Amino acid sequence: MNETDWRFKIAHREALIGVGLALFNFVWWFGFAYGMGSAPVEEYTYVFGLPAWFFYSCVVGFLVIAVLVMVIVKFFFVGVPFEEEEEEKR
């Protein structure tokens, strides 16, 4: 057993995915909030009664992230054993 423990490769990749997802989340949140929200209030549009900047940044943003988390976990995350003994049985 050395530093290239096969489980670490998976763990490192998944941590990087986490960083990427957080960056994407930030850009989405920031972009809609300040991109649309900095217009004068008289020019605001509304979705379901909420200001559009808020709706896209916080409501849609949250839903998009939730769906992304589900897709990523389901299709890109790999189950690994945590215990040392299990690993030796492999």
Add this chain to the structure above:
Amino acid sequence: MNYAVLIPMIIFLILIFFIGYWSSRKLASSSNFISDYFLGGRELGGFVLAMTMVATYGSASSFLGGPGTAYTMGFGWVLLAMTQVVTGYFVLMILGKKFAIMARRYKAVTMIDFLKARYDSKAVVLLSALSIIIFLFSAMAAQWIGGARLIESLTGLSYNSALFLFAVSVLVYVTIGGFRAVALTDAVQGAVMLVGTLILLIAVIFAGGGIPNIVQDLINENPNLVTPYGAEGNLSAAYVSSFWILVGVGVVGLPQIAVRAMSYKNSRSMHRALIIGTLVTGIIMLNMHLIGVFARPILPGIDVGDKVIPLIALETLPAWLAGIVLAAPMAAIMSTVDSLLLIVSSSIVRDVYLNYIKPEAELKTIKRISFGVTAMLGIGVFLLALDPPDLLIFLNLFAFGGLEAAFIWPVVLGLYWKWGNKYGAIASMITGIGTYIALHFYNQEYGNLLGVHTVTFPVMLSLVAFIAFSLLIRRKAYDYAA
């Protein structure tokens, strides 16, 4: 006294007691007391894991203070609160599988166990134990005060009696049940929070005559309320964005959260917790803060922020339902307090006593001391909360930011960067806490440096310190396989 409100809350508290008792019976038959008491034997499933993280993290501030500020600031504060959604997936993804594997290999039960094994340094252990004990003790005391105030405002009991009631409820089940009791009750409390906020949001929208109506009322009163910039236009984009560090990604460094990332059973529970945690955090944060904003046209002129949620619940719901919904902030406060209590007592018992004072202590002694320290701490907090000294309030002010600045890099880089060593860790912790305290005073005096929250620069500086000292003093690659 309002019995219709009170009875559902009492039933809720009894339910919580019952769970604590049930877990304690499981604890009695356990073969590995330390790991069971402080970590629930690493066998949490996905749902419980997600809920315990949400419930620990969602404290008095997300249920009383946060919505209260949203009431004053408008949609800008909801935008700020939504930065917390990231914690739902980020902590588990970043610490993730590597933390779970390493924690098992090191046989780590607390975050400090992990640091001890990774850096092999007495200074790192004592420094971390000290910061956890001081900062989290203060944070806990502040939550107790919040809990007692809530009981006080609901029941009409005096502050001291309310505090006593609160203290007894928390102590009984933390002392007897340990981590599993805390995690299980967190799951129940998380579910209560989720359902409670949904009911209240719907009731508030009805009472306000629909969302378009409420938003129009807000615009008529002050158009700034519907912008991202706050009621007086003084919430800058930089300031709001810096909360991504304080309540978003920085949460990785909080010991009470990190310990949960070593408590799950297997990859499957972790995967489920990622999804459930993200959904629940997002729904609770969005709902609670929207309720705060929407409450404004319905109940104008509330000047104490913490009262917005109790008042709006009593206004828009039938009394018995308000009782159930108000059990949510109660649940949030209790679940935060019990986890903090357990973290502080594990620092004392596990990290200081067993490491350095009496490593060969027998199981019976350890058991007695664990119960004893937990109970003593609780009584200590109770006495302090009766008449909170200024120092306590002062320490609580930077409990979270300070701990984040201290721990984030020793934990994260300790996991992923092989060049990290104990000199880097020590320098990083001292830099983090030191600059946090210094900057806190500077910001108080002159306004926020570059317009961002105090936590921002200390987190960056402690990163620089970690890297610089690790590379400069006795550089040596760490062997993760050893």
